[in-house]
Amino acid sequence: MSDTLTVENLTVRxxxxxxxxxxxxxxxxxxxxxxxxxxxxxxxLTALAIMGLLPxxxxxxxxVVYRGCNLLELDERDLCRLRGDRLAIVFQEPMTAxxxxxxxxxxxxxxxxxxxxLRAGDAQAAALAALRRVNIPDAQEKMRxxxxxxSGGQRQRAMIAMAxxxxxxxxxxxxxxxxxxxxVQAQILQLLTELVEEQDTSLxxxxxxxxxxxxxCQRVLVLYGGYIVEEGDxxxxxxxxxxxxxxxxxxxxxxxxxxxxERKLKAIAGSVPGLxxxxxxxxxxxxxxxxxxxxxxxxxxxxxxxxxxxxxPLR
Amino acid sequence: xxDEPQFVVDHxxxxxxxxxxxxxxxxxxxxxxxxxxxxxxxxxxxxxxxxxxxxxxTLMKLLLGLEKPDAGRVTYHGExxxxxxxxxxxxxxxxxxxxxxxxxxxxxPLHVLRIPGDHQARLAELLSAVGxxxxxxxxxxxxxSGGQRQRIAIARAxxxxxxxxxxxxxxxxxxxxxxxxxxxxxxxxxxxxxxxLILVSHDLSVVRHMTDRxxxxxxxxxxxxxxxxxxxxxxxxxYTRLLLESIPRLRSQASRK
Numbered sequence: 162m163s164d165t166l167t168v169e170n171l172t173v174r175x176x177x178x179x180x181x182x183x184x185x186x187x188x189x190x191x192x193x194x195x196x197x198x199x200x201x202x203x204x205x206l207t208a209l210a211i212m213g214l215l216p217x218x219x220x221x222x223x224x225v226v227y228r229g230c231n232l233l234e235l236d237e238r239d240l241c242r243l244r245g246d247r248l249a250i251v252f253q254e255p256m257t258a259x260x261x262x263x264x265x266x267x268x269x270x271x272x273x274x275x276x277x278x279l280r281a282g283d284a285q286a287a288a289l290a291a292l293r294r295v296n297i298p299d300a301q302e303k304m305r306x307x308x309x310x311x312s313g314g315q316r317q318r319a320m321i322a323m324a325x326x327x328x329x330x331x332x333x334x335x336x337x338x339x340x341x342x343x344x345v346q347a348q349i350l351q352l353l354t355e356l357v358e359e360q361d362t363s364l365x366x367x368x369x370x371x372x373x374x375x376x377x378c379q380r381v382l383v384l385y386g387g388y389i390v391e392e393g394d395x396x397x398x399x400x401x402x403x404x405x406x407x408x409x410x411x412x413x414x415x416x417x418x419x420x421x422x423e424r425k426l427k428a429i430a431g432s433v434p435g436l437x438x439x440x441x442x443x444x445x446x447x448x449x450x451x452x453x454x455x456x457x458x459x460x461x462x463x464x465x466x467x468x469x470x471x472x473x474p475l476r
Numbered sequence: 477x478x479d480e481p482q483f484v485v486d487h488x489x490x491x492x493x494x495x496x497x498x499x500x501x502x503x504x505x506x507x508x509x510x511x512x513x514x515x516x517x518x519x520x521x522x523x524x525x526x527x528x529x530x531x532x533x534t535l536m537k538l539l540l541g542l543e544k545p546d547a548g549r550v551t552y553h554g555e556x557x558x559x560x561x562x563x564x565x566x567x568x569x570x571x572x573x574x575x576x577x578x579x580x581x582x583x584x585p586l587h588v589l590r591i592p593g594d595h596q597a598r599l600a601e602l603l604s605a606v607g608x609x610x611x612x613x614x615x616x617x618x619x620x621s622g623g624q625r626q627r628i629a630i631a632r633a634x635x636x637x638x639x640x641x642x643x644x645x646x647x648x649x650x651x652x653x654x655x656x657x658x659x660x661x662x663x664x665x666x667x668x669x670x671x672x673l674i675l676v677s678h679d680l681s682v683v684r685h686m687t688d689r690x691x692x693x694x695x696x697x698x699x700x701x702x703x704x705x706x707x708x709x710x711x712x713x714x715y716t717r718l719l720l721e722s723i724p725r726l727r728s729q730a731s732r733k
Binding site: 376409 | 621622623652653657663721723724726
């Protein structure tokens with residue numbers, strides 16, 4: 162399997178403060194990878210850095226390699242050519258990501274007009290087919306509707322239709338279902354999985370919800386304090402986590418299927434520090450039961466396939 | 477436990493008139509809570525689950541007396557509904573006044589409800605009950621993390637010594653690694669202060685974990701009611717089944733293969 166995108170030593174700074182500390186990972190073609198992180202872990206910044214969409218005042222260094230070229234070095238014009246065509250992104254809140262004064266049909270058709278130079282009529286026809294593909298009811302009618310006239314789930318479907326219209330090689334979905342009800346979430350995740358399979362797209366699913374990753378993804382990256390602390394196959398990582406943070410996250414989820422639930426959960430001490438307030442060395446060491454003096458230095462990720470960055474990994 | 481229930485909700489409905497869409501006709505009526513009945517015993521734990529628009533929040537407002545039912549009756553058995561039924565909301569950032577010090581926030585219900593006694597001593601008790609240091613009283617809400625802010629909101633809710641605590645999505649806005657702390661705290665407080673707990677959540681695993689009985693709501697109606705463990709093990713209503721099937725599970729992939 163070849164890699165669609167490789168990220169090497171990606172660092173993101175807010176002013177002079179380093180918030181992502183040289184993360185490296187590869188996204189294989191057709192593979193679904195989950196990026197797990199809590200608030201402040203840097204998961205959204207990683208996505209924005211890959212897409213070249215970091216807001217003003219933030220800078221990225223390192224390499225994001227797509228087809229042999231480093232995306233971080235491309236100028237805006239070349240990036241615009243890739244974005245929405247080869248590289249696409251779906252955000253959490255479709256209401257703010259969609260243009261409120263543009264009809265849904267025109268918006269969904271826009272990537273084809275820009276990237277493929279299609280005429281309005283042809284682009285509209287393709288957009289209609291795309292809206293039908295993502296199971297929007299009365300697609301013909303919804304083409305003429307404005308975003309506020311759609312439900313939250315329908316807006317997210319429209320976003321996904323737009324993002325996948327040009328069959329991108331990489332689709333980043335940043336918390337795509339966090340704002341949605343569970344039954345709608347299940348449908349949207351199913352749809353995303355089908356679409357990336359049909360188009361052989363590499364999916365990077367960013368979420369704080371571990372069960373979502375367990376259901377959708379094949380690989381998982383666990384991000385904490387701007388470091389990837391664990392990486393591997395979903396089954397391996399979730400069944401036998403090696404980093405104390407991953408273990409703790411898994412333990413903190415109330416069990417749904419066990420016959421007699423314990424009323425006390427295993428809680429993680431403390432809270433997620435704010436930006437720039439993580440301890441030096443391993444970012445988890447002030448909350449970690451296994452931490453000692455060695456943890457004052459951040460360990461390198463070790464292992465083959467299942468990698469963990471910890472001086473005292475579990476088993 | 478005495479036999480007298482804490483709350484009796486008897487065929488309660490609440491309708492709202494939506495904004496008009498035409499000059500010539502009144503707005504449509506939306507039935508947010510539709511003929512809901514249940515009884516809540518003392519020191520019971522009740523979960524209320526449902527998706528957005530199911531009427532969960534309106535039902536809580538009816539219990540709190542913030543809304544009056546259009547039909548039916550909500551009866552509270554106790555001395556003072558206003559003092560004895562307290563609520564913790566989803567987002568502690570917007571539930572706490574940013575210009576007030578934590579100490580004042582927590583003791584405000586004591587002033588408002590004119591509860592006599594040593595408020596400073598009560599404040600110290602409450603801070604320690606929710607696991608905050610005494611020094612927290614002098615600080616402002618923005619100086620705390622999300623989990624700590626939720627502890628402040630819980631301390632405020634407990635200040636007037638309530639019998640019933642309503643949690644409206646109390647952990648949904650918190651980081652995953654902090655949620656378990658707050659759930660454990662709520663459980664400790666429930667046992668320690670013999671509270672009746674009502675937990676509203678779209679997160680079924682939280683409800684399953686924390687409550688003995690559950691109401692499943694959809695479009696203003698209770699579609700299923702029962703012992704939480706039974707409802708989760710053998711859901712009777714198709715909607716409950718759909719909800720349960722929709723929850724992503726940690727082990728599903730591993731077990732499918």
